[in-house]
Amino acid sequence: MASFMKEYEHLKIQLKEIKLATNNFDEKNVIGNGGFGKVYEGELCHSNSEKKSLVALKRLDRKYGQGDPQFWKEIMMLSRYRHENLISLLRYCIEEGEMILIYEHASRGSLDGYLKDASLTWTERINICLDAAKGLSFLHDPNERQQRERHDIISKLPLPKEYEEIVLSATSPLMYTSIEELKGLISKGVVINQEKTWLSITEKGEHIERIYIEACLNLATIKDDRLSHPSAHIVNSR
Incomplete structure (x- = not known):
């Protein structure tokens, strides 16, 4: 738990x-109340800038059944x-028994009030x-979670365009900590195109591709006798 908390210490x-x-x-600062507790508004510095801006602060009240x-x-x-x-979450506070989450302030108020x-x-x-529904899907849908794992990795480690496209097209998330490690994974072969294509890039930069029969049966993936790929630079082979 200590190492987990350290990751978010800067917030x-x-x-x-x-x-x-x-x-x-x-109480005059209360702008809402939900299953987590009361929501307050106030002005805080929440970045490197000394300028304050309006934020929403959600204060945990354990009587509602929520907790750590x-x-x-x-x-x-x-x-x-x-x-x-x-x-977006901007900051948090955990001190003297208080647990408070700080968010950007919704300029039009809460959704229930707006409706x-x-x-x-x-x-x-x-x-x-x-x-x-799109926002909830982004947080909870398994397929969206995979896209969040890939975008998160890519944002931390800039990749050549071709490798970025392969990472985004991989059926299963590729876990790596360096470009060299990623190249090693791809050299062994990666399943892409919704499990219809197996792709490998050798140390010499040669593209080896195997197409599963399902891809050939799905005419929607075939265009001008060439199968769609994450990169136009990948040469098709049969």
């Missing part, structure tokens, strides 16, 4: 700063990944539902 903020921002958790697992899971997920339909606007059309409401 910690002192309780005294939160108390100043919320006027010691004054939910708190750390929220930090792990929302500080690492970005999605247009998710509120009470009688002027919203049904089309707008449906689009809101779809956008919310």
Whole structure:
């Protein structure tokens, strides 16, 4: 647990700063209440800049049944990944028995409050539902989780375009800590194209490819007698 917490040490903020921002958790600063506890608003410095900005602070209240697992899971997920339909986590505080999560402030207020606007059309409401579903899918769908594992790796280790495309197209996530390690994995062969193609790149840069019969039977993947690939530089072979 200590090593896990150390990974997110840079996101910690002192309780005294939160108390100043919320006027010691004054009820006048409460903007919401949910299964985690009360949500306050206040102005904080949450980056290298000394300029303060409005944030939302979610204060854990254990009487609602939530606790450490939910708190750390929220930090792990929302500080690492970005999605247009998710509120980003900026900071957290764990001090003097308090567990507080700090998010970017939603300029239009909470979703439940926004949906009470009688002027919203049904089309707008449906689009809101779809956008919310996309955000939830990004966090919970197994296929989306694989895409988050790959994008996370790529963002930390810049790759040549061809290798990046192979990583993104691999059926199973490729785990590596260096480009040389990745090249070693690919030289042994990687399954891509939704398990329809096996691809290997030798030390000489030669592309060896094996196409499974399912790929040939699926006409949607065939175009101009060439199968689709993650990179146009990969020469097809049969």
